[in-house]
Amino acid sequence: MQKKFVIAVAFLCFTLMSYSFTNNDSLKAQMLKEWRRSKSYTNEYLNAMPADKYGFRPVDSIRSFSEQMLHLSNGNAFYGAISTGATAPSFGAGLEKRRGAQSKDSVMYFVNASYDFIISSLEKLDAAKLEERVKARGQDETRLTFLSKALEHQAHHRGQCTIYIRLQGIRPPNERLF
Numbered sequence: 104m105q106k107k108f109v110i111a112v113a114f115l116c117f118t119l120m121s122y123s124f125t126n127n128d129s130l131k132a133q134m135l136k137e138w139r140r141s142k143s144y145t146n147e148y149l150n151a152m153p154a155d156k157y158g159f160r161p162v163d164s165i166r167s168f169s170e171q172m173l174h175l176s177n178g179n180a181f182y183g184a185i186s187t188g189a190t191a192p193s194f195g196a197g198l199e200k201r202r203g204a205q206s207k208d209s210v211m212y213f214v215n216a217s218y219d220f221i222i223s224s225l226e227k228l229d230a231a232k233l234e235e236r237v238k239a240r241g242q243d244e245t246r247l248t249f250l251s252k253a254l255e256h257q258a259h260h261r262g263q264c265t266i267y268i269r270l271q272g273i274r275p276p277n278e279r280l281f
Contacts, residue, residue, distance in 0.1 A: 148261055158205060169210045170200070173210060176217035183221035183224055188228070189224035
C-alpha cells in the first residue's frame, strides 16, 4: 500500500511539473508573439509620422513624438533586462533629449534595437524562469509580471502617439490586437 502511495505521489508530482513546464513554454511563446506584434505595430506608427514632424509636440509641456518613442525604447530596454536577466543595450543617459537621437532614422534605430533586445533575450530565456521573482524599483514580482508591465508601458506610449499623428491630419494605424 505504501509503495502504491509513493508511486501515486511521484506520478502526481511529475504530472504537475510537466504541466508547469508546458504552461511556462506556452506563456513564453505567447509573450514572444505579443512582442513581435508590438514591434511591427510600433513600426507602423514610426512610418506614419512624416520625418519632418518627429519634433512635433501637441503642447510645450509634453514630450515630442520622437521623445515619446525614445522613452518607449528606454522602457523596453529597462524592463527587458529585469524580465530576462539579460544586459540591456546602453543607449546612454538622456536619450530622449539627445539632439542626435531625434531624427526619424535615429528614433527608428533605437526603438527597433529595444524590441530586438527584448525579443532575443526572451527567446534565450528558460521558460521556467518566468516564475522567478526579481526586485526592481521597490517591487518584488515575477519575471513574467515585469514582462507584462513592459508590454503595458510600450502600448501606453505608442497609444499617446495616436494623437500626435492625428494632429498632423494623418490617420494613425488601425488597432492590431492579433
